[in-house]
Amino acid sequence: MSADVVPGVVAVVLVSLATLAIGTWGLRISRTTSDFLVASRTVRPRLNASAIGGEYLSAASFLGVAGLLLTFGAEMLWYPVGWTAGYLVLLVLVAAPLRRSGAYTLPDFAEARLGSRGVRKLCSVLVVMIGWLYLLPQFQGAGVTLRATIDAPPWVGSLVVAVVVLASVSPGGMRSITFVQAFQYWLKLTALLIPVCVLLAIWVSDGAADPVATAPRSWSIPLADPGGGIGLYTTYSLIVATFLGTMGLPHVVVRFYTNPDGRAARRTTLAVLGLLGIFYVIPPVYGALGRIYAPALADGRSDVLVLELPSLMVGGPLGATLTGLVTAGAFAAFLSTSSGLTIAVAGVLSQDVTGRRWGSHRLGGVAAFRVAAVIAVVVPLLMSVPAQDVAVARTVGLAFAVTASTFAPLLMLGIWWRGLTPAGAVAGLLVGGLGSGVAVAWTLATSSSSGWAAALLSQPAAWSVPASLLTMVVVSRLTRASVPAHAGRFMVRLHTPEAVELERG
Amino acid sequence: MSEQPPPRVRVTGPPRRRADVVRSPGTREIDAETALGEVFMRSLLREQLLLAVRVLVALTLTLGLLPLVFHLWPGLGEVEVGPLPLAWLLLGVLTYPWLVLLGWAYVRRAEGHERDFADLVGSADEEPG
Numbered sequence: 268m269s270a271d272v273v274p275g276v277v278a279v280v281l282v283s284l285a286t287l288a289i290g291t292w293g294l295r296i297s298r299t300t301s302d303f304l305v306a307s308r309t310v311r312p313r314l315n316a317s318a319i320g321g322e323y324l325s326a327a328s329f330l331g332v333a334g335l336l337l338t339f340g341a342e343m344l345w346y347p348v349g350w351t352a353g354y355l356v357l358l359v360l361v362a363a364p365l366r367r368s369g370a371y372t373l374p375d376f377a378e379a380r381l382g383s384r385g386v387r388k389l390c391s392v393l394v395v396m397i398g399w400l401y402l403l404p405q406f407q408g409a410g411v412t413l414r415a416t417i418d419a420p421p422w423v424g425s426l427v428v429a430v431v432v433l434a435s436v437s438p439g440g441m442r443s444i445t446f447v448q449a450f451q452y453w454l455k456l457t458a459l460l461i462p463v464c465v466l467l468a469i470w471v472s473d474g475a476a477d478p479v480a481t482a483p484r485s486w487s488i489p490l491a492d493p494g495g496g497i498g499l500y501t502t503y504s505l506i507v508a509t510f511l512g513t514m515g516l517p518h519v520v521v522r523f524y525t526n527p528d529g530r531a532a533r534r535t536t537l538a539v540l541g542l543l544g545i546f547y548v549i550p551p552v553y554g555a556l557g558r559i560y561a562p563a564l565a566d567g568r569s570d571v572l573v574l575e576l577p578s579l580m581v582g583g584p585l586g587a588t589l590t591g592l593v594t595a596g597a598f599a600a601f602l603s604t605s606s607g608l609t610i611a612v613a614g615v616l617s618q619d620v621t622g623r624r625w626g627s628h629r630l631g632g633v634a635a636f637r638v639a640a641v642i643a644v645v646v647p648l649l650m651s652v653p654a655q656d657v658a659v660a661r662t663v664g665l666a667f668a669v670t671a672s673t674f675a676p677l678l679m680l681g682i683w684w685r686g687l688t689p690a691g692a693v694a695g696l697l698v699g700g701l702g703s704g705v706a707v708a709w710t711l712a713t714s715s716s717s718g719w720a721a722a723l724l725s726q727p728a729a730w731s732v733p734a735s736l737l738t739m740v741v742v743s744r745l746t747r748a749s750v751p752a753h754a755g756r757f758m759v760r761l762h763t764p765e766a767v768e769l770e771r772g
Numbered sequence: 773m774s775e776q777p778p779p780r781v782r783v784t785g786p787p788r789r790r791a792d793v794v795r796s797p798g799t800r801e802i803d804a805e806t807a808l809g810e811v812f813m814r815s816l817l818r819e820q821l822l823l824a825v826r827v828l829v830a831l832t833l834t835l836g837l838l839p840l841v842f843h844l845w846p847g848l849g850e851v852e853v854g855p856l857p858l859a860w861l862l863l864g865v866l867t868y869p870w871l872v873l874l875g876w877a878y879v880r881r882a883e884g885h886e887r888d889f890a891d892l893v894g895s896a897d898e899e900p901g
Contacts, residue, residue, distance in 0.1 A: 341849075344863035352835065355871050359824040359878050479857055487857035488842055488849035502839040533882065537875045544868030551864040631777075683821055755805060755813075762817055764886040767893060769799050 274591030275416030282454070282598045283431045289447045290435035310445055310525040316538030318445045319522050321452030323350070323539070324546060325401075325604035326408030327663035329455060329597050332547075334569030336554025337561070340486030343554075345502060346664065347547035349509025353667075354543060357514040358536040363529035364682045364761035371524050372615050373517060373674055380681045382751045383689035389696055391619045393673050394517045397666055398612035399647045400707070401516070402605060404662035406651035408570070409601040415571040416594045422652055428598075429648045432605045436613070437637045444606050445525065451603040452542065458596025459549045462577050462589040466556055469580050478558040486558075497722045500729060505664065508728035512667030515674025518607035521614060528765045556580070573597065605644075612643035665707045672699030672731035680739050682761055685754045691743030699735025703727045798893025816889045820882060827878050835867060 310318070328347065335343035370376040373394055378387040409428040410421030435447060470476070479487060485494065491501035513519060526532040550573070557564060557572045560580050564572050574597065577589035616639035621630060630638060673696050680687045680695075706727035723730065743750075751757075763769055801809035842848055842859065851858040856865075 341857065341859040341863065344860065348835065348863050348867050351868060351871055352831065355831065355875050355878075356828065358875050359827045359882075363882070475855065477855065479852070484849065487859050488846065489859045489863055490839055490842055494843075499839060499843050506836065506839070530883065530886075533879050537872070537879050540872050540875045544872055548865060548868065551860060555860070683817070755810075758817065759802060759813060762813070762820060763802075764890055767799060767890050769802055 272417040274587045275594045278591040278595035312535040315535045317449035317452045320542040321448035321603045322607035329600040333550040333553035334572045337557040338565045338569045341489040351543045353513025362532045362536045366532035367529045381689045394615045401666040402647035405605045428601045451599040454599045455596045478555040504726035504729035508668040511675040512671035515670030517611035521611045613639035668728045669703045672703040676736045688743045688746045688749045690746040691739045694742040695735045695739030698738040702731040796894030
């Protein structure tokens with residue numbers, strides 16, 4: 268065992284050190300609060316796209332997708348497809364207007380658009396909840412990784428990720444994390460791409476066995492279990508959740524404010540689409556090869572497929588090196604997504620909680636952010652210890668259902684429809700948030716069951732998103748008199764190119 | 773670090789927008805929220821929204837119909853293209869270039885709409901390169 272753990276340990280240590288080193292280097296050029304929170308809004312599209320890609324490709328993408336594909340087959344291709352298509356929806360509906368709104372977080376946007384403190388508070392609560400729901404699987408995944416590669420107890424991986432994230436986020440904020448995350452995108456891509464080339468070469472020299480031969484028939488059909496009407500519903504519900512959920516993810520939204528202007532925001536998003544497309548071609552290859560070389564993992568341990576496949580197919584030092592490489596990539600995935608989420612949650616907490624006056628004491632901007640970062644990390648870390656093993660990609664999928672039912676309707680209507688009122692927004696957020704939230708809680712709490720009720724609760728997006736949208740529209744029409752007076756001016760600001768000189772309120 | 777920081781002083785520069793610049797008539801209409809300005813804004817908004825909807829319809833009619841197609845014709849699950857099952861080829865590979873193509877077309881059109889709008893209302897600044 269002692270020789271087996273060397274590549275894993277080396278990989279984890281190297282990635283952690285590189286992350287801290289780049290973070291420290293970024294620290295030297297991170298001086299103001301603006302640098303700290305939005306990298307002074309000067310990040311070029313190409314660097315920014317790498318950073319968004321690095322932040323977005325989480326443990327669910329790096330480990331979870333390949334594992335789910337191994338077990339369930341083509342139906343799980345909807346996860347990577349949805350996570351990429353989500354960026355196209357984001358591009359056409361919100362990218363440029365969101366940047367032009369000039370707000371930093373989702374609560375900022377809601378307050379600026381609707382002029383209401385109440386909507387702001389509700390959005391802050393939702394951002395923190397969603398951030399924690401999304402951080403939880405990252406910490407769990409880190410535990411799984413370290414258990415698989417160095418045989419450590421699960422909490423060790425979670426703790427290492429939490430400590431490195433805090434150490435890299437707290438000193439340099441957004442400016443330094445931009446470089447860290449851009450680096451981590453390329454690290455993750457390399458860490459999947461090089462091993463897969465070697466593995467494919469081995470597969471060809473072994474006679475290129477057909478992965479479909481050993482798989483059940485449903486493996487080649489992109490419809491969810493158990494097929495029929497329920498399968499169709501589940502598939503479409505997943506599509507709705509992922510296509511719309513991306514735009515509401517707190518850590519993705521924060522990144523948009525680092526673009527110089529609306530045009531750059533669009534070009535960044537287009538570049539992200541390309542980067543994600545390149546990355547997501549690879550995990551299915553692991554899933555398919557796993558069918559041939561590691562079919563035993565399909566029952567229950569599929570999350571470790573990417574980590575164990577290289578050593579199952581290649582022995583000796585080459586196998587150990589490849590294992591080290593994928594471990595490094597997996598670790599980078601936890602670190603980058605967790606730091607992005609930590610920044611987003613801490614940004615909201617520092618504005619609305621730790622930055623406020625407590626008694627006679629009031630923390631400065633950067634100090635408040637650091638305290639908030641600690642809170643943002645510690646809570647999900649504690650939650651991850653007792654939480655049982657839920658497939659990483661599935662937990663992340665639930666977070667998408669919640670964002671799709673809350674922030675996506677708010678952003679879509681807020682950007683394209685003047686008639687949205689604060690009361691309408693609050694009602695819609697509550698309907699969507701409570702509906703999907705209850706469904707998520709029920710799914711996480713109970714074990715698997717079947718039938719329509721279970722399908723409706725485990726994939727709520729197909730009903731909770733329309734319910735939320737409809738509530739926002741109907742309540743806004745009923746409270747027509749309270750359309751914010753500045754709504755027209757705000758539309759000018761959201762949709763006109765910066766080059767045109769206009770009053771933007 | 774432990775001392776009280778000095779009180780903040782607001783440092784201001786000269787206003788970025790020159791007051792004496794001659795604003796074009798179109799931007800003045802929009803700033804004054806006149807009926808004409810309203811028409812300018814509504815047409816920009818409608819064009820951009822229609823473009824977005826067109827892209828989303830294209831996405832729905834291609835990717836969005838796949839589950840239904842495989843539901844109606846389950847035999848497609850046995851179709852193989854080279855070494856890959858059809859579903860894996862469509863969703864695992866071909867989807868991504870298609871998404872990038874849709875995104876690229878959208879960005880080109882959206883920037884075109886914004887240029888038209890800037891020409892229409894008479895931009896006071898040069899378009900950045």
